[in-house]
Amino acid sequence: MAVPGKKMPKTFSSSSTMGSDEDLKVYCQPCDFDGPRLPAHGYCVDCKEHLCETCFRVHKRHTLSRHHTLLDKYSMPQSISSVSVHPTQPDNFTKSCPKHTKEIIKFYCQNHKALLCSVCVTLEHTGTSCKVNYIPDISGQVINSKEHQDILKAMDNITEQCRKKSEDVKKITAKSNSSLTDVLADIKKFRTEINQRLDELERQAEDAAKTIQKENNTNLKTVETTCDDVTKSLKTSSDTIKHLNTTKQADKLFMELKLAKQMITDHEKSVHHLAAYDVKEYNFKENKAILTLLDKESSLGTFAEKSLKQPSPPPHVDIKSRQTSHQGKICVKISKDKNRCWIRGMFLLNPDLLIITDWSNTAVKMVDTSSQSVTDQLQLGTRPQDVISVTSTELAVTLPDYHNIQLISASSNKLKKKQTLKVDGPCYGISYCQGKLFVSFTNPAKLQILDTNGTVLTTVEGETIFNSPLYVTTNTNSIYVSDWMMKTITRLNWQGEVIGSYGGMISPFGITLSDDGTVFVCDPGRNVIEEIAGDCSTGKVVLKDLNGPSAVCWCAETCKLYFSCDTCQDKHDNFLQVFKLS
Template sequence: MAVPGKITVCCQPCDRDGQRLAAHGYCKNCCEHLCESCYKHHMRHTLSRDHILVDKTNMPQIMQLSSSFHYQQHEDFTKPCHKHKREVINFYCQNHNELLCSVCVTHGHQHSPCKVSYIPDISENVIDGKEYIELLKKMDSMSEQFCKIQDRMYRSTVKANKTLSNALEDIKLFRKEINKRLDELEKQAVVEVNVFQDENLKMLKEVETACNDKTRDLWTSCDSMKRLNCSKQAEKLFVEVKSAERMIEDCEKRLVELAKFKVNSYSFTPNETISKLLTSEKSLAILVHKTMHDESTTKDSMVFEKELYYHGDICVKTSKDKAMCWITGMTLLTPNILVITDYLNMNVKLVDTRSQYVIDRLHLDCGPYDITSVTSTELVATFPRSNTIQFLAISSDKLKQKNTVKVDGHCWGISCYLDKLVVSFYDPAKLQILDMCGIVLKTFRDQNDFGNPLYVEAISSSIYVSDTNKKRVTRINWCGQVIGSYDDMNEARGLSLSDDGTVFVCDRGRKVIEKISGGCFQGKVVLQDLKYPQAVCWCSETSKIYYSSGDGNDRDKNALHVYQLFKPLQ
């Protein structure tokens, strides 16, 4: 490659033969730098012994290269120049701290202040060097900062939208105290709430996307540098290190921008004037927004810093059951109504948690595995043996079958968010997003992400998957990209979400229930020494957690085990 310009001095005759040797002297007649061997031959050769030679001390310290001077193209130079796409980076300017190609050297770095070096000449100390090690530490720290911002934004948004949900409930209660003339005004308030929710979710999506992009770039660069360092590829590593430094500068600016996020929360305040004189007012309620800054603790996250107490068992075996119960799925319709799937007895059961009694039992053709609520009166369950999902309805505390949908595999876990169903499959392992008619909208089947995805929970920004083969809980977005994972598991089973986005997961192998942060960064055991926990369900209103046993004696498997935040009265 022709490189007109100047460069750190080396022997020019040897360089034409593909060798890089330091210059020992200079021939004024030939205008070339010479290594020690060429210098001696130059003095003895008939054609050059009368040439004027100067030693290393007096020779020019910068080479002015002619178009005939060529650098041997190094096979490890593969990174393209960001300014000249057809050229590869092979030089470095110390004055400007800039990676260069030959064109960059020619057009922008020929002035005397520039000290341009050929990368193979200066990269030998980069392997396990101080600069490399410090850069890795800084990139790891910065990745963690992005993850923390994303997690804080997620938790704040969940809490903010919960306040909006609470405000909506207050609006409905207030609405019951007045006459039908307020119907239109209530609709306006609902629309306003939905607009605010959409704004919060849009802001969350923007921050989450930015954090994911930067984190992915940092991880990719870190992995590349570690790989190049391990394989002792100094030239490539040097280039990657310098590129990473530029990336760090950009990330630092982005971190400052993202750290300034603000999310509005809302509360409902009844209008006293409307209560007295409805006809003179134009609004049903006032939604007062409050800016939420970073809050490391919320109601649900705070309560689990306290101890959970054993509250008792609810027997769910009925006189019509022929086998021992195996409760594999559960979901709350209300704080007092729990719906469970009994796989071995092929039943879906309706449990009143106050009376601790099974108030209805629907017998099916095969065993239902998991169940989720679609509305307050509609549910859907998975049937892995028949490769189907079954919609169910509840009316007057009675369960009845609705339509059945065929799916393309052994379906296990299921979760519903808005009008989308998320279903997990085994053999082959995959996740699918379906509409309410069973039409497949998306399929995720990356073997690196899923081994045996068993249970799923879906919210606006994330889908959580418990994987028994991978021994972890994986967090993905609705595009199927992994955005977090908690790997400190043995045999991950049932999942449940609290209002603040905390994930509760059964680890049957360790006989514990663990709470995991919404970003899947950290976890804590909240119940231990349990009876092979299989499925779990947390109720925020009553501060109770329900779990079923996947193994053990008849009494263990035939009951729901209940723990409560507050110690029961004796």
């Protein structure tokens, strides 16, 4: 098949050398490049090439050439001299394909929003569902276009966010470091009231303060470096886009804009991740008991954190009336499964990728919600309960029988085991927010807040609070725990204090947070899913007459609710149900 942009080979026979009957014949030009010489059967007006019978037939079927104008052998030009030789590849095509580095990007797929080379088109975008365009045919519309303006505006917005974020973090870091200086002064003042036996304790306190200062400065440097890199990257791209637009280089501008879209998405994520740096201000709280019980004490005092961020008001969300429609179901049982599925946990990495834990088949599964199929499965050798995303490519799964949290890589649409975090009991529910893991336990019943290394920061327990806390979900304001035996959803703040509770259920199980702050709860005892206000003041059944709803998750982008069933029947338990709520 003819490829637009190829030059005529120097050895090609043409009418410019008329020396024999063979020279007077017209031959297939594509075949003359690397195949046998075959007589021309027709001619493509668009490609300006003579074609043999096979090439002529393929030319009519191929995605990129099916709409070309073809002349049969009776209507085609009868000599090479009557048609122009292919022009050389436009100078505008200079960007290499990231997948096929020796190829140049020349096409754009409207369906996948992707820049393509000819190899990409041939191997991956040949189906009738892909609308592939040759860039010069569509690039003219980008000059001074709305897309051009929107891209530049988005770049400016991120640049401004970086500037503000850098300034804000610098200010609060200065306050934090200043407060730590005051802490050290208080330590020295307190130190004068006691004897030389406190020297070692004082050094420990100083080291702790300096460690926090060092961490503050390291975090500040990370923020400044990230913001500086993003700003420079965006300025370079912005300048290029402005120059290409001014000089009306449509092809290059088109490609640069498409690449800028992805850059903006990546940078937005980078800037969003900076929100995790919650810098604290400190003061020193004396240990008064040390004055009389010095020989029995092991610390000079503690650093009490107080966040420099403005506290967010507690959420108060009215439950709106929702329209519901069943969107179908997804089969999650595969040939390797020996038992019926029991999906105990689920989490959406993105609208097209769902991660689920299969308790009965001791596996974690990756589900493509678009194709409605299981695309990968990782056997764990023990029963997994719940799953959460720690980063965009890393998962954390609770393994109650082993008292472990298993970290799993989910990059390149493949699941792979990483390290494990040892915990001090049978762990069930798990959630993640702002660099911290929230894990619920049974025997004894409790909730723990851990860092990502597994270090326990806070423990909440008590017979009046928890009995069988199987699930937990979190946002920046609250922690919500679903307790099977207490028949409640308990709301706590990040200090572990109970600030709300919702009852009236028979057996609350899986829970998930909606984008507006309400909580969806599975209640298999009533075969319903209930929506509860963020302050736990009220609730309303949104789905009823279900079949043992078990685990649940919410997709804010598509307004879809996914949930599993537990009925001990294959026809229900091997499928995820999908409902749209609007």
